[in-house]
Amino acid sequence: EILLPGEVILKPGESYQAPALLAAYSSAGLDGVSERFHSHIRGRTMHPKRARPLTLNMWEAIYFDHDATKIKAIAEVAAEIGVERLVLDDGWFGARRSDHAGLGDWIVNKKVWPNGFTAIISDIHERGMEFGLWFEGEMVNPDSDLYRAHPDWVLNTGGHSENNWRHELVLDLTNAAAFSHVLEQVSAVLTEFPIDYIKWDHNRVVVDASNNLQAAVRNQTLAIYRLFSELKKRHPKLEIESCASGGGRVDLGVIDYVDRFWVSDNNDALERQRNQRWTGQIIPPELLGTHIGPTPGHQTGRSLSLSFRATTALFGHAGIEWDISKISNSDKAALKTWAAYYKANRDLLHTGKSIRIDYADENAYLYGVIDKKRERAIFSFAQLTPTTAVHPAQLTFRDLNPDKNYQVKAVYPAGAPLFMLIEPPTWLTGVTLSGAVLMEIGLPAPILAPENALLIEINQSN
Template identity: 55%
Template sequence: MQCALTPETTTERGEVWALSVLWSGGIRHLAERDVRGRGALGVGELLEPGEVELVSGQAYTAPTVAAFYSSEGLDGLSAASHAWLRSGRNVPPRPLTLNVWEAVYFDHDLDTLTRLADRAAAVGVERFVLDDGWFGSRRDDTSGLGDWTVSAEAWPTGLAPLADHVHGLGMQFGLWFEGEMVNPDSDLYRAHPDWILQVPGRLPPLARQQWVLNLVLLEAFQHVLESVSALVAEHSIDYLKWDHNRFLTDAAFAGMPAAREQTLAIYRLFDELKARHPGLEIESCASGGGRVDLGMVFHADRFWTSDQNDPLERQQIQRWTSLVIPPEMLGSHIGPTTSHTTGRTHGIQLRAVTALFGHAGIEWNLLEATEAELEALTAWTAFYREHRALLHGGRVVRVEHPDPGAVVHGVVAHDASKALFSYVQVTPAPGTSPAAFRLPGLDPAARYRVRAHEFAPAEAIQKVAPGWMDGVEATGATLDRVGLRPPILRPEQALLVVVERL
């Protein structure tokens, strides 16, 4: 999204104008002033030379552009976008998801995954997703893409035992695909080397050991559609995690640029899969967090916000991805105790509070979790289910705070009856008395009960916590104008604040 702000604009006040194109392909942005000093924003599809050729009587339909205006700062922009994207949708409650990628990677073993499913169900998980590595020769990321048949090596008895076990535990079953790609070391490429998206006469450069499959070609499109559809039907698959792990290069077909048609093809593919299998949901996961846009939002049900599960990194990732996309469409998972991407170690409180504000899930080998961690997780999943309607239907607020090392945000019910706020101390608090944080968006005249909620204790320097943490009553005006003083938290700690109108 492209935004223009007045100098005084903040998250809560000031004017914002914004444009976004409903498109997942090439996009062109424009921001300029003319000779008279008048500013202008522009956005539209980026077409390569010759990508669209029209003869007499033909027409080209450009992607739709969404225009936004807010007089209530960036949060007002979010409110408008979220309301628009939520309108007319009958979305069931977002199931708490466990994805096994960071738990097992390519090491697929029925016994291990069955025990992992048992533990997931025990703590309150509602959807179990088997990630990359279940098909063809896919024992690592160098081979097998395009061969959407269950690996006899990894799964000698097929996927049915795991899928049936997951469904028997009352959870949904999901499966990973990267249907737009193909490895050179694959049966599909050996059989159909001409199915690559390429300029005639040369192969495009490899990226991540893969090429892009030309879905503009009907035969390739049908191969992916029928292969995926058959597996969905055979195993009653509820959910597809659909990855797209490289850029388009030399995106051409029959001597003409084809990025536009490739984009339209993936829209058609998702729409056809969902039409064939009512209730099927699809997650758009592109390079660990790409292709999150207002084009794909009408064809997919969830976005994987980022492969970065470190809760510190997630503070800004989730804060600004939710500027346009509602939090219920953005995957937010509790990762391992020690992050696989940064190597930083964090307790369950910070990870749980961070993952709560989105479509919550877990991406962690629960077989390695301690009893205390499992107890905290069980409490967290119950809290998520209890507050899911608020988290996924309220107004998102981003609170500005005088300490640059603190991140504050929340979600407030539209009738201002309740709210949840997160306070994260990213870096050490300056001084011996941290600045109070405000809780905006409440009814100024109403009285509220405010308390801190812990899944596990947050580490603080001071010995006696502020009295409000055990519960205090205050008006909405007081909470907005005066706020609450946090305890002196150690770095990389989080508070969760629950607010309920009396």
């Protein structure tokens, strides 16, 4: 915890309790440290127990264009593909027709949703999916009913105008009245409509974090923990996703109050390969939101194959962030196969040991998960940028049983990657080798085009 000057002033007899410090040591390198953190996190009583539902968030599909017909079209395709949760993002409340207004007024906009969410939620539930909704309860727009009524409910140091960032200010949740306003309005929406999940965003940095000229970051943080706790107390089946422009709030404090982290608002799969690799050093994959985005990517403009995007999204709490109502039949078929593969293998993906191989080519990643019995593993070999090697280094694996034989093959649930020039190695169609050979000698690496990846299944044979 980084305390601002004057944030904790103790009077005689008072005490201050710092947040818990978690540290891990392992003689098995970064993966050993990662395994200890993952084991600790998975051992918590509040760790999600049920299978992580395949999620579609509609933000990059519709943005602020909340049209019920459009949303139903997305829901229809989502159900066909096998999506299990549909999330309506920003734009449903107050005067929120852009990011300039409405934050703080957590009441359904009757012009956009004249009959509320009843009909759309019913349609989504009838298709076998859960419904989720977006909030950014710690923020307020100056152009909002809340701010016009209570301009003093924001964090500021006084004596000058508030620091407006992204057209929003930070609501002072250390103020009991402001806290109650957010809690009651959010809870009212969750009570009126059958909402299974909320995405809780935080889209600006907390600066001028002062209440009555006293620093307030610590108390603001503790307040959001109390708010999450109370929401879950009132709505016991509610799941909460922590989002702060993506991964701005991923830590081992808030983790006890949420069920998922959105890794990054940059949904470009090439960037996500790096983001997910290092966020996953501490946080286990079942808590990391990893979605297939559109192409070209909305954050980078980069065009990437569905195969690469889908393989990247598989290693986490998988989902989709894309207008699937407009996709081709071939993409729809690929997504359906990928969704089925995720569901069939998520138990392994979300309970197995994460392994990141120190691959010789710094332009490629080799990583995966293996089950506790060392009988099953799924790896990804991802060529991020062009290889500089004439003959790529062998693919060697870890944590297999050296005395057992394993069947190894490549699988393509969302289509094959693009191979370069040289004929791909024959083992891709299937080979049986001992664990010792796979760990010590390995397999010839296929030469992939940049921004391509393949999945490798390793199953112990009888």
